Amino acid sequence: MLFWKDKQNDKPAEKAAPEAAVTAEVAAPVEAEEAKSPESKKTIKIAVLTSGGDAPGMNAAVRAVVKSAHARQDVNVLVYGVDHGYNGLIEGKFTPMGLRAVSNTLQSGGTKLCTARCKAFETPEGVKQAADNCFNEGINGVVVIGGDGSFRGARDLTNAGIPCVGIPGTIDNDIGCSDYTIGYDTAMNTAMRMIDNLRDTAQSHDRCNIVEVMGRHAGYIALNTAIASGAFAALVPEKEADIDRDIIDRINFVQGTGKKHFIIVVAEGVGNIDEISRQIKEKTGRDTRTTILGHIQRGGSPSVRDRVAATQMGHRAVELLCSGNGGRVVAMKGEKVVDYEINEALQMKKDFPFDLLQVASDVSI
Numbered sequence: 364m365l366f367w368k369d370k371q372n373d374k375p376a377e378k379a380a381p382e383a384a385v386t387a388e389v390a391a392p393v394e395a396e397e398a399k400s401p402e403s404k405k406t407i408k409i410a411v412l413t414s415g416g417d418a419p420g421m422n423a424a425v426r427a428v429v430k431s432a433h434a435r436q437d438v439n440v441l442v443y444g445v446d447h448g449y450n451g452l453i454e455g456k457f458t459p460m461g462l463r464a465v466s467n468t469l470q471s472g473g474t475k476l477c478t479a480r481c482k483a484f485e486t487p488e489g490v491k492q493a494a495d496n497c498f499n500e501g502i503n504g505v506v507v508i509g510g511d512g513s514f515r516g517a518r519d520l521t522n523a524g525i526p527c528v529g530i531p532g533t534i535d536n537d538i539g540c541s542d543y544t545i546g547y548d549t550a551m552n553t554a555m556r557m558i559d560n561l562r563d564t565a566q567s568h569d570r571c572n573i574v575e576v577m578g579r580h581a582g583y584i585a586l587n588t589a590i591a592s593g594a595f596a597a598l599v600p601e602k603e604a605d606i607d608r609d610i611i612d613r614i615n616f617v618q619g620t621g622k623k624h625f626i627i628v629v630a631e632g633v634g635n636i637d638e639i640s641r642q643i644k645e646k647t648g649r650d651t652r653t654t655i656l657g658h659i660q661r662g663g664s665p666s667v668r669d670r671v672a673a674t675q676m677g678h679r680a681v682e683l684l685c686s687g688n689g690g691r692v693v694a695m696k697g698e699k700v701v702d703y704e705i706n707e708a709l710q711m712k713k714d715f716p717f718d719l720l721q722v723a724s725d726v727s728i
């Protein structure tokens with residue numbers, strides 16, 4: 364079966380013979396002598412999957428894995444896409460990905476590999492089945508693009524003998540070890556544009572529009588989109604709000620100065636926006652409407668930031684697996700790409716920018 368592009372002439376190369384493919388371990392760094400001629404190069408097989416909620420930029424990360432693998436000079440790397448996250452590993456759904464498999468995918472939202480939240484992978488039987496399928500296919504390492512639940516799966520699979528490298532991919536930006544997660548920027552920009560639209564109608568009707576944004580248990584999207592859209596208030600799960608003091612008293616105060624429309628951005632982790640809406644209407648006399656932005660925030664073409672971060676992190680994941688470093692998570696520390704041992708990564712916490720909440724409040728009236 365022909366599926367891999369030869370670097371020299373860009374023609375498909377023969378699939379590696381089974382004996383060239385290896386054991387449960389990622390290939391050790393290739394010695395200089397071995398790298399001298401293409402014939403003597405080692406071949407390793409990397410699988411890549413996307414897991415959990417899709418996020419814009421996941422395709423860019425997969426593309427970076429495929430292209431970076433192809434660019435390796437020291438080792439032949441064969442990449443396999445796994446269908447629907449860990450479900451595909453359990454069902455043994457590996458598809459060889461040559462260079463052209465990722466053509467025209469950089470700019471597309473969603474995940475072309477498809478994704479799932481896989482309950483079966485939370486069981487030892489599920490992990491064992493997935494590991495057995497990887498052994499049978501000769502897979503030496505797996506790149507897992509997803510959130511912290513997906514990284515726990517990657518840790519379990521690593522412990523079962525298949526070294527994994529995680530890449531943070533979630534719109535929520537809620538991964539403790541990474542300052543940034545793939546999809547976050549695009550989701551915020553989508554939410555900001557939607558809130559801009561809400562402002563038009565809020566202003567036209569002198570209303571208070573309360574808008575719920577995603578983020579699971581985190582308020583990063585809410586805080587930043589509130590600032591970016593000039594919202595009157597941002598409610599986030601990281602800081603409990605007093606609705607009377609933080610919203611109602613302030614609305615009543617500024618209504619006296621002539622302000623007639625209000626945008627309140629609420630993170631989904633805060634709770635029921637209908638109840639907040641009811642209280643505002645009752646205690647301020649201002650007509651209210653609620654909007655849940657929902658899954659619209661997950662789609663769309665990834666932003667520059669998401670495409671670049673996804674590409675950087677996909678490239679690092681291949682570097683790690685090719686140098687024998689499985690059981691790690693790639694992360695962003697500021698603008699730099701870093702990586703951590705996977706258990707350490709899962710323990711890490713990052714600080715919520717409470718100072719930005721104060722900024723949001725100070726510029727909101």
Ligand code: F6P
Nearest residue numbers: 416533534535577578579631661
């Ligand atoms: O983690 C990403 C996210 O979009 C969260 O913001 C949200 O809470 C959740 O996924 C929604 O999940 P689902 O797609 O299963 O409805």
